[in-house]
Amino acid sequence: MPTELTLYEALRNRLIGGEFEAGQRLKSETLRHDYDVSASTIRETLFRLSTVGLVDSLEQRGFRMPEQSTELRTDLTRTRIMLESEGACLSVRHGDVAWEARLTAAHHELKHIESRLRADDESQTLLKLWADAELKFHRTLIDECRSNLLKEFHLQVFYRFRQQFVTTDREFGFVPENVEQHQSILNAVLSRDEALIRARILEHLSRNLQEDQP
Amino acid sequence: MPTELTLYEALRNRLIGGEFEAGQRLKSETLRHDYDVSASTIRETLFRLSTVGLVDSLEQRGFRMPEQSTELRTDLTRTRIMLESEGACLSVRHGDVAWEARLTAAHHELKHIESRLRADDESQTLLKLWADAELKFHRTLIDECRSNLLKEFHLQVFYRFRQQFVTTDREFGFVPENVEQHQSILNAVLSRDEALIRARILEHLSRNLQEDQP
DNA sequence: TTTGATTAAAATTACGAAATTCTCTATATT
DNA sequence: AATATAGAGAATTTCGTAATTTTAATCAAA
Numbered sequence: 001m002p003t004e005l006t007l008y009e010a011l012r013n014r015l016i017g018g019e020f021e022a023g024q025r026l027k028s029e030t031l032r033h034d035y036d037v038s039a040s041t042i043r044e045t046l047f048r049l050s051t052v053g054l055v056d057s058l059e060q061r062g063f064r065m066p067e068q069s070t071e072l073r074t075d076l077t078r079t080r081i082m083l084e085s086e087g088a089c090l091s092v093r094h095g096d097v098a099w100e101a102r103l104t105a106a107h108h109e110l111k112h113i114e115s116r117l118r119a120d121d122e123s124q125t126l127l128k129l130w131a132d133a134e135l136k137f138h139r140t141l142i143d144e145c146r147s148n149l150l151k152e153f154h155l156q157v158f159y160r161f162r163q164q165f166v167t168t169d170r171e172f173g174f175v176p177e178n179v180e181q182h183q184s185i186l187n188a189v190l191s192r193d194e195a196l197i198r199a200r201i202l203e204h205l206s207r208n209l210q211e212d213q214p
Numbered sequence: 215m216p217t218e219l220t221l222y223e224a225l226r227n228r229l230i231g232g233e234f235e236a237g238q239r240l241k242s243e244t245l246r247h248d249y250d251v252s253a254s255t256i257r258e259t260l261f262r263l264s265t266v267g268l269v270d271s272l273e274q275r276g277f278r279m280p281e282q283s284t285e286l287r288t289d290l291t292r293t294r295i296m297l298e299s300e301g302a303c304l305s306v307r308h309g310d311v312a313w314e315a316r317l318t319a320a321h322h323e324l325k326h327i328e329s330r331l332r333a334d335d336e337s338q339t340l341l342k343l344w345a346d347a348e349l350k351f352h353r354t355l356i357d358e359c360r361s362n363l364l365k366e367f368h369l370q371v372f373y374r375f376r377q378q379f380v381t382t383d384r385e386f387g388f389v390p391e392n393v394e395q396h397q398s399i400l401n402a403v404l405s406r407d408e409a410l411i412r413a414r415i416l417e418h419l420s421r422n423l424q425e426d427q428p
Numbered sequence: 429t430t431t432g433a434t435t436a437a438a439a440t441t442a443c444g445a446a447a448t449t450c451t452c453t454a455t456a457t458t
Numbered sequence: 459a460a461t462a463t464a465g466a467g468a469a470t471t472t473c474g475t476a477a478t479t480t481t482a483a484t485c486a487a488a
Contacts, residue, residue: 029469038443040254043470044261051265060449062470079363082300149293153367243439252473257440274479276440 007035007045015054015065016159018166022068026055053160068164070210076161077208083154084205085198087142088185092192095144100190106137107186114179131162137182141189165208178204221249221259229268229279230373232380236282240269267374282378284424290375291422297368298419299412301356302399306406309358314404320351321400328393345376351396355403379422392418 005013011031020026028042035042050057056064066072091099110133117126135158142154181204188196219227225245234240242256249256264271270278280286305313324347331340349372356368395418402410 025469027469039470040444040472041442044258047258047262048265051262060470062450075361075363079361079367082364086296147289147293149289149371150296153293157363239439241439253440254442254474255472274440276480 011045016162020065022065024065026063052156073164074209076157076164077205080157080161081202081205083150085201087145087150088197089194090145091142094146099144103140106140107182109133110137225259230376234279236279238279240277266370287378288423290371290378291419294371294375295416295419297364299415301359301364302411303408304359305356308360313358317354320354321396323347324351
């Protein structure tokens with residue numbers, strides 16, 4: 001049981017879990033009591049979270065949950081498409097059969113949770129499991145790209161993506177199309193067709209794009 | 215007169231300016247005296263710098279200048295190629311004549327400094343000017359890509375790139391080829407040929423790639 | 429001479445409190 | 459009624475200190 005979360009991880013999970021409203025103030029004076037630490041420690045953690053965009057930091061005005069915006073969601077989606085496509089194609093070039101196996105395993109677990117979710121899409125525990133499994137699948141997808149920077153950026157974008165969409169989209173995550181789309185991505189990877197991989201990732205994420213410009 | 219630098223910016227400039235050696239300890243107890251602030255304030259700033267990779271943070275062992283490594287330099291170079299190519303191509307699609315003008319202006323200033331540097335490549339003031347001008351040129355190149363995330367990531371990579379290469383490569387920046395290469399990039403942009411732009415950026419940065427794998 | 433242990437010094441981390449800044453409400457004015 | 463002002467209260471930021479941990483330095487033993 002991983003109860004050994006750092007303060008950073010604990011706060012991050014709450015920030016991307018839809019607990020706070022967009023624009024809501026995050027008072028270190030209040031948050032300190034949830035973890036029984038001093039205000040300085042909370043402040044430090046909030047500062048670190050602000051450098052990866054999960055918290056907005058205003059000079060002399062403390063910290064806030066980031067605002068919602070269509071522009072940001074579009075940017076996050078496009079950037080995720082770029083990083084994930086690039087990472088997946090590089091992984092296909094460098095990855096061996098063991099990587100294919102790991103990706104297949106991650107997909108299998110994800111599929112299992114998604115099918116259970118179709119029966120009961122209210123269960124909070126299932127939703128938690130789904131969130132972890134989906135992250136695992138998408139991270140495994142780019143795992144063999146041989147660029148730590150790309151992986152760090154992807155993770156950063158992934159968290160902010162979650163944060164923006166979880167609170168907006170009530171049906172975030174468990175749309176039935178996802179199940180087929182994840183399967184399509186896996187198939188594309190196993191066929192090692194880079195153009196197809198890019199197309200499938202684009203297809204999977206493009207439903208989050210609501211824009212005027214092409 | 216920009217003497218109004220924040221502590222963060224001041225420290226960042228020193229970290230990418232080649233003042234510290236790789237792996238060197240950055241003692242908050244020592245640094246606090248340079249700015250006449252408390253150790254906590256320095257600590258906080260070092261923490262923020264560590265989240266963007268400009269400082270290494272070791273649990274209970276303080277902060278250090280990041281180590282040199284060929285792997286990191288390769289990663290930084292490749293990632294910069296990816297972000298800068300993508301950003302430049304997007305800018306070409308979205309940017310108007312005013313952007314072309316700004317890029318041409320930035321290149322003109324850079325060229326001027328580079329030519330002066332050929333006569334006197336020891337001058338520290340010229341080197342400072344060159345560093346600013348080169349950053350300006352490469353940032354303007356991707357300025358109209360319409361993705362704040364891409365621009366943030368690019369800036370982050372650019373700073374770490376500087377940090378890694380400045381301390382290694384004594385001749386960093388003022389190799390004569392740079393002058394022609396910057397010109398080539400500008401020409402490619404003005405011709406609006408995306409494949410050519412990518413090729414020129416790759417050409418410009420690939421001399422920093424020393425690798426076995428293809 | 430090298431290795432290992434012990435001790436002293438120095439540094440990092442966490443905390444609590446003072447000082448500055450902002451926020452909110454009540455009151456006065458146009 | 460709407461706007462502006464003033465003051466009390468709350469929150470943020472900075473600082474100095476105490477406690478824990480690491481680093482180094484000294485000395486003894488192989």
